[in-house]
Amino acid sequence: MFQLHPITAEDIPYLVDLWYTGFNHPINLRLFPxxxxxxxxxxxxxxxxxxxxDPHYLKITSDTGPALPFIAFVKWDLNTTADDPGHTFPAWHPESDRDFCEAFFGSMDVARRKILQGRKHYYLDTLVTHPDYRRQGAASMLIEWGCEVADRAGRPIWVDASEDGVALYERFGFRDVSVAGVTPEGAVSMLREPVSRVAE
Incomplete structure (x- = not known):
């Protein structure tokens, strides 16, 4: 029913539409009105x-249900260290709350550096599922893809999860490592250590 594909440039306008469909929390809309x-x-x-x-954009399509270009997507960053600049965005749009954006993303990066202390890792940057397809396995496919890549490389994975996403990530071995007074409200710092996989 679900298929995994790379995202192309033609997919990006719909990716933004899906982002707003899936991320309608007040904090997200303050960051990106x-x-x-x-x-x-x-x-x-x-x-x-x-x-x-280095970033890997992947999408999940479905051959059942409403006719949507894709029902979920992920952005994986496979080339990061805890000493990297972290989130890098162009100059904030005038309609965004620049000070809030810089404080929010900057705090997440400080927590990541504090916990990882320079360790090379993979970063799950963004994961969105259309509300009509949640809890059906699409997000799990996208997480599992990155976990398999990270395990083969022996790398930990970091994700700045939403509070609603914590339970899903925990099923894949992520644990809450939020730093009190640093990890911003509305985000949960999560880390997954690599798992040894027996070769088939």
């Missing part, structure tokens, strides 16, 4: 990121 200008800003950001080799 749902305006035509910010939607264009997000589209341009993802298009510019897609051309680099």
């Amino acid at each position: 749902d305006t035509p200008g910010v939607r264009t800003w997000l589209t341009d950001f993802h298009l510019s990121t897609l051309v680099h080799p």
